[in-house]
Amino acid sequence: MEGQNDYMVDLGNLMAFNPAHHFPSLPSSREDLVKECLQEGVKLVQAIADQLFNLPSTEDVEGPIVRLPPPTTKLPREKHLPKPKPPTKWEVFAQKKGIKKRKKDKVLWDEQTGTWKRSYGYDRVNDDRDVPIIEAKMTDEPGEDPFAKRRTEKKQRVDKQERNRLQNLKQAAKVGALPSHVQLAATALPITGTNSAPKKITKHELGDVAGIASTSTASGGKFDKKLSGEKAPKKQGKHHKYLPVVEGRGISQEKEQTVKVLNKLMSKHSHEILNVDKAVNTYNMKREKKQRNRKPKNEQEKSSSNSSKLKPKKTLDKKSVKKGSSKKGKAK
């Protein structure tokens, strides 16, 4: 085989390439073409096999097994190279300070129980939960549960560690070196004021909207087909009526209106318009409410200062007695 040297063989891919071949003239029929191609193909396959079967092989039950060399044709990667994980904040700090990792023993001697216990997890060495008594110190605050305090402190430490972990993951995500099984998903931001769920549209509002929609064609909905059971839009046209500004026919109407009001105020029996009793009552109630809100504790003083109230003459005695009694009852 004189042409064997021309073949480029990539044993890693079991690929061979004959760059020298070209058709002097294309074969006339399809069969001839295929035949010629296969002939050339056989030569190339033989070239691969020559190299392949001469590789050192190991016998196996299934057949001889050879070790293929790595492929020589360069092909692009499928995905980028895995990126190295950035050091965590603690690792950076430890590096700076020269803190080295120490191996911890898995099992340690527990003084409290006198047994060997794991150094972590449930039923661990020096577990806070195993301590039945905590000795009081001078610095202790009275009325504070030391056990509860311990528990909350522990919880805070755990939470802090979780926050740190999240921060480190975020840093890793920035570089694109997040562990493959971890995904960071943004949760919804709790914005104050938007917490309440969107209001359901009432029947009334819906009717209004439907009315607007039905009249928003060029003809104002005049030539639109009505649906079966569709009612005419409720609100249509102007709702406010303004009196004309310019003098004319309408001016008399305005005059009428103002005169009417004035008459009411300045008439002979104008005092009847104002219900004095009612006015005094509302004033008193308001004031009382204000004071109650301001000083809910010292009610006795209040009762004494009742004199500052406005009192309608008729009901003065009755009311004061009643109120005083009820307040005393409350105070007791």
Add this chain to the structure above:
Amino acid sequence: MLKVRTPKNARAKRELEKRAPKLVETGKKTLILQGTKTSNTLNAVMTELYLLKKGSAIRYTRKNENIRPFESGGETSLEFFSLKTDCSIFIYGSTSKKRPDNLVIGRTYDHHIYDLVEVGVENFKPISSFTYDKKLGPQVGSKPFICFIGEGFENVEELKHLKEVLVDLLRGEVIENLNLSGVDRAYVCTAISSDKVFFTHCALRLKKSGTVVPRMELVEIGPSMDLVIRRHRLPNEGLRKEAMKTSKDHPKKKVKNVGQDVIQGKIGKIYVPDQKLGEMALPNKSKGVKRERREAKTKNNANEPVSKKQKEKILHNSQN
């Protein structure tokens, strides 16, 4: 706020780890899909390509409206499919008046389109039209031989590109160990003219030749077709450089319990579990093992009747 999402079970975690970028990559998967219009020929081509690639290919059979790989904006859903199925080679078939029986073969890098080659299919002959000895039929997923014939693959830019894409498509997984009895198929690609490639799939027949190397024979088993080059798009240079990066050092797996010594050479450590002599079953029951004797012995030790707790204590002491 950020929330950490981790897979809820081990299977999901394994699946994610399979998809993560690796130092040494395993084979690429192929996605075969079509546009809104295809022809019978094209459907057959895609089905048979799927059969050839079975095991490392995914076939989508629905119509896809908005995929136009060569146009900007037309690759969005393709890239999404690539991400979803974790495929980095795609074959997209469509037919139109302007480009009848059109196949777009493309590759992705990081689930973004890397390069594209468009070919037209002519003179397609399906697998069913070939008659051959069924014993020769290659096994699913066997490593193929790939042959390229013709100077066009070196001189013509488009063909050179097509060759690279075809190698990537056909070669399958890169392997270290090959069973020689499993060599049973070959792809032959011949450049007929500067824009036409004859592609065929053959079975290998190994004949005895009297030497170690058998005499090879090719039996055409199909499919076979002519690929006419149409459009193509090369990767841009920066992306190409990025994608061609390889890890220089293979990840060394730590070998446990094996050390080196200057004088003795390789030293292995073997773990021998504790021999629990007390629990060991003896082959013959000698007199000392018999139960009455043991009981008599304990009786002599503790003549007085003792409570259960004390007994336990004594046992403890004797063990210690």
